[in-house]
Amino acid sequence: MRILNALRADMKFQFKQGFYFVYVILTLFYMIVISQLPNEYAKYVVPIVIFTDPSFVGFFFIGGLVMLEKVQGVLQCLVVTPLQPLEYLLAKVISLAVLAEAAGFAITLVAYREGFNWPLLFIGILLTSIFFTLYGFIATNGCNSINQYLIKMLPYMLILTIPTIIYFITPSLWVLQLVPSVAGLNLVYGAFNGIALVEAVMYICYLVTLNVLFFIKVEKSFMKNMVKG
Amino acid sequence: MLKVSGLEFSYEGTKTKVIKGIDFHIKKGEIFGFLGPSGAGKTTTQRIIIGLLQGYGGSVEVMGKERRDWGQSFFEGIGVAFDFPNLYLKLTAKENLELISSYYKNKNENIDLLIERVGLLPDKDKKVEGFSKGMKMRLNFIRSILHNPDLLFFDEPTSGLDPLNAKTIKDMIIDLKAQGKTIFLTTHNMTVAEQLCDKVAFIVDGNIPVIDSPKDLKVKHGSHTMKIEYYDGKKTKTEEFHMTEIKNNQRVFDILKTKDIKTIHSQEATLEDIFIKLTGRELV
Numbered sequence: 001m002r003i004l005n006a007l008r009a010d011m012k013f014q015f016k017q018g019f020y021f022v023y024v025i026l027t028l029f030y031m032i033v034i035s036q037l038p039n040e041y042a043k044y045v046v047p048i049v050i051f052t053d054p055s056f057v058g059f060f061f062i063g064g065l066v067m068l069e070k071v072q073g074v075l076q077c078l079v080v081t082p083l084q085p086l087e088y089l090l091a092k093v094i095s096l097a098v099l100a101e102a103a104g105f106a107i108t109l110v111a112y113r114e115g116f117n118w119p120l121l122f123i124g125i126l127l128t129s130i131f132f133t134l135y136g137f138i139a140t141n142g143c144n145s146i147n148q149y150l151i152k153m154l155p156y157m158l159i160l161t162i163p164t165i166i167y168f169i170t171p172s173l174w175v176l177q178l179v180p181s182v183a184g185l186n187l188v189y190g191a192f193n194g195i196a197l198v199e200a201v202m203y204i205c206y207l208v209t210l211n212v213l214f215f216i217k218v219e220k221s222f223m224k225n226m227v228k229g
Numbered sequence: 230m231l232k233v234s235g236l237e238f239s240y241e242g243t244k245t246k247v248i249k250g251i252d253f254h255i256k257k258g259e260i261f262g263f264l265g266p267s268g269a270g271k272t273t274t275q276r277i278i279i280g281l282l283q284g285y286g287g288s289v290e291v292m293g294k295e296r297r298d299w300g301q302s303f304f305e306g307i308g309v310a311f312d313f314p315n316l317y318l319k320l321t322a323k324e325n326l327e328l329i330s331s332y333y334k335n336k337n338e339n340i341d342l343l344i345e346r347v348g349l350l351p352d353k354d355k356k357v358e359g360f361s362k363g364m365k366m367r368l369n370f371i372r373s374i375l376h377n378p379d380l381l382f383f384d385e386p387t388s389g390l391d392p393l394n395a396k397t398i399k400d401m402i403i404d405l406k407a408q409g410k411t412i413f414l415t416t417h418n419m420t421v422a423e424q425l426c427d428k429v430a431f432i433v434d435g436n437i438p439v440i441d442s443p444k445d446l447k448v449k450h451g452s453h454t455m456k457i458e459y460y461d462g463k464k465t466k467t468e469e470f471h472m473t474e475i476k477n478n479q480r481v482f483d484i485l486k487t488k489d490i491k492t493i494h495s496q497e498a499t500l501e502d503i504f505i506k507l508t509g510r511e512l513v
């Protein structure tokens with residue numbers, strides 16, 4: 001199976017580039033900080049940490065991964081193999097989702113002492129991670145160097161971060177729930193603090209739809225944006 | 230194997246055509262060379278055929294099917310070595326090959342054999358980031374033939390290699406031909422074109438004014454002469470004769486009978502001379 005080989009190749013690449021090392025350190029750091037917190041704070045802090053982990057890290061990682069492959073020229077070499085853009089993208093999305101789930105559950109299980117809704121947590125992390133991976137892909141479009149990417153990445157990040165922070169302060173601004181990162185955060189938050197079923201289903205449907213659309217967009221523009229710059 | 234007709238191309242965002250309606254075909258088992266100066270359109274043409282550049286005009290028929298109608302399975306049957314060695318720097322030589330090999334149906338069971346062939350066996354477990362340009366180019370080359378493809382594209386396969394390594398690669402290309410592979414290579418080095426190619430196309434500014442075998446080009450366009458250097462008293466003198474007129478030229482025999490000869494050389498025009506003569510351009 002080509003897709004499995006692609007997945008293995010990606011994990012190897014991520015490992016050798018030192019990505020896993022960074023992730024382990026980060027996760028350990030979170031665990032230590034959170035386990036120092038009293039329970040009533042943990043209820044709020046844990047979902048925020050677990051949400052920002054796959055989102056920010058996923059976003060940074062995918063950018064780093066793609067840019068490294070681009071700069072080293074291997075993307076060009078990959079597109080002349082039978083590996084399909086779809087398989088390439090899936091391998092990236094899956095490998096980063098696995099990483100996000102592993103870190104999210106490790107932090108929760110080690111540092112969080114109360115009960116939580118684990119299927120919802122699983123889904124929340126998954127959809128958030130996939131969204132940010134695809135979003136990170138889009139951010140790399142047209143970038144040919146790591147520096148270019150770092151500059152371009154900033155506005156991409158702020159567009160999602162600012163509304164999420166505003167929503168967190170003033171949840172009454174319900175329009176902000178349409179911001180994908182807010183939807184993701186609400187799912188993860190709900191896994192710890194409860195959420196109405198209808199609301200959860202709506203967020204899930206919304207994020208799934210968005211992810212599918214993004215996936216199609218990224219795959220379609222793969223040759224144009226990924227390979228040629 | 231490959232038939233290109235009326236191919237035209239311009240890069241996105243530019244109006245100028247960099248490929249201006251070229252025609253050529255490559256037969257199965259043939260080594261076909263694009264010879265031309267830098268910027269002529271060699272890489273561009275190869276990339277169009279490979280499928281990395283879309284939106285071409287004209288027709289490109291590869292392995293019996295128009296290029297734009299091929300799917301990803303096209304790549305099972307072709308091998309590509311780019312002019313720039315694009316490798317995973319943090320992986321070892323062998324890991325690089327294994328990774329790419331795993332994407333093909335036809336997996337290479339004996340990667341070490343190929344590694345040995347290009348003299349990289351002692352370095353196969355070292356990270357590529359520490360490799361010299363020449364080592365990377367050799368690795369880049371064997372990566373393109375891992376899956377035993379029938380049609381090969383080599384873009385400047387010997388550029389940046391020292392003579393010894395260049396010979397290794399040239400010998401491998403000749404071996405591939407012996408195995409029945411079809412090879413399309415580009416070069417701005419006339420020696421490479423002359424030593425390897427069954428046919429060469431001269432390409433200049435996106436046009437192909439000439440396609441022929443190196444041998445026929447020389448017969449048709451190169452003058453073949455004999456140069457005699459002889460002693461005349463204290464001085465040495467040189468006289469040159471066209472090969473075709475020697476047997477009827479009394480002067481040649483007079484020199485040979487009466488003078489002390491210093492040297493006799495036969496001289497052929499090089500492919501580069503012919504290139505300059507036919508295109509009005511230098512090769513570099």
Ligand SMILES: Nc1ncnc2c1ncn2[C@@H]1O[C@H](COP(=O)(O)OP(=O)(O)O)[C@@H](O)[C@H]1O
Nearest residue numbers: 240243247265266267268269270271272273274
């Ligand atoms: N990505 C690109 N965008 C715009 N023009 C390009 C690009 N790549 C090459 N060119 C132009 O196309 C022409 C042919 O280039 P190329 O095919 O690389 O030549 P060669 O391989 O023979 O040296 C050159 O004039 C070059 O400047």
Ligand SMILES: [Mg+2]
Nearest residue numbers: 271272312384
């Ligand atoms: Mg070139």
